[in-house]
């Protein structure tokens with residue numbers, strides 16, 4: 001804040017169009033409200049919330065709503081809490097929301113902060129695109145970009161849930177919803193009533209691999225709540241034609257191999273891109289394990305996949321790729337194969353007292369690394385929208401504003417994720433050459449105004465990582481109130 005007698009600039013206010021021209025003046029324009037980890041707004045009306053699903057999205061939402069003063073009970077079908085899979089990226093828009101929920105000290109022991117992301121040519125490993133994450137993302141977007149093991153992310157949130165005294169009912173599979181009554185019915189026939197039912201029941205990510213493979217094609221991917229919100233007729237998931245192997249490699253083994261050890265020297269994300277395939281890598285567990293996601297074309301029925309052959313199949317998919325990469329792939333001892341899906345863009349997320357969010361509402365290809373980030377943003381956004389209501393009668397308005405804001409944001413993220421499935425997967429040829437040429441300035445450290453690398457492209461960066469979910473809700477409420485007036 002200026003202290004030299006220079007006055008505030010009352011004629012200036014943050015523009016309503018997407019612009020950063022007044023960033024320098026932010027301290028003059030907004031009261032110095034503190035850190036991002038200052039907590040959420042207190043609710044004026046305290047609601048009894050039944051929350052279904054204790055995945056990453058459900059836990060974040062439960063934490064937000066409880067901090068705001070609502071009474072939350074979580075219903076989770078699995079008898080034991082946990083997360084499957086390996087690493088997950090926690091981009092700056094997600095850390096902003098998580099810090100707001102006071103999760104920073106819970107996450108800190110487990111996170112790695114990668115310094116950069118390098119796009120590499122499939123055949124040679126040559127760097128063709130580059131984004132500096134440290135210190136740029138914290139400087140530009142206020143909070144860091146992390147990677148973490150999923151199990152650590154989940155257990156950090158579980159710890160917070162436990163410390164806050166939020167009740168989790170395990171082995172509680174919800175089989176039916178009554179949106180008008182605000183009730184859920186469990187498999188054992190018990191019915192519970194609340195002011196609001198929040199369903200974060202995913203698309204099946206945290207369910208067992210076997211269950212996914214057996215039910216994926218046979219029954220489609222189902223969130224019971226989504227079907228209910230859509231009036232009993234679920235919308236099919238899209239399978240854009242890819243599957244991913246997920247694996248971790250022992251870093252000690254890599255360190256002992258001089259041909260690949262250099263990749264561990266600095267914490268970084270590295271992604272090799274080529275015809276219809278890519279491999280995303282980074283270290284997790286504060287540097288203890290090397291995480292790999294290997295995406296490749298596959299339209300076959302997951303129930304036919306043979307887990308015993310997975311490692312060999314994976315190696316075959318990437319034959320002829322950069323020798324450094326194939327050497328690391330050669331160190332993989334076990335892997336899981338996942339079908340990659342993208343949810344259809346829904347026309348509603350709310351039915352009376354029932355709202356869906358997270359993957360149930362907007363499953364997406366993992367190619368922007370934003371699926372869980374969107375679920376976390378959803379939770380904070382719902383909390384903010386509910387904090388505005390002064391009576392139970394305003395619940396419908398609050399949910400409708402939440403739905404409108406979040407459907408646009410998550411829908412655009414689905415689109416951005418799908419776009420990467422094209423941008424990264426060009427076969428060698430003119431389009432690939434033009435793409436790579438467009439990333440040369442960022443690799444050489446020259447100024448640029450656009451990039452096919454969506455981590456670098458200035459407009460995409462601002463929209464993706466600079467997004468403030470609470471501000472978006474505030475603006476939508478203001479517009480609504482102006483309309484009413």
Ligand SMILES: Cc1cc2nc3c(=O)[nH]c(=O)nc-3n(C[C@H](O)[C@H](O)[C@H](O)COP(=O)(O)OP(=O)(O)OC[C@H]3O[C@@H](n4cnc5c(N)ncnc54)[C@H](O)[C@@H]3O)c2cc1C
Pocket residue numbers: 052053054055056057058075076077078087088089090172173174175200201202203204205206207224244246293338357358359360366369370371372373374375
């Ligand atoms: C290969 C891959 C890589 C990814 N990488 C990233 C990344 O880097 N960054 C990122 O942000 N996202 C990433 N994602 C996406 C991310 O994993 C998901 O978006 C996120 O886990 C969704 O969380 P959720 O809470 O909505 O759903 P889920 O995690 O699926 O949780 C749903 C919960 O609801 C429970 N449940 C379901 N039905 C019922 C019922 N009827 N009754 C009671 N409980 C029920 C389930 O058991 C589960 O615990 C990736 C995804 C994949 C596949």
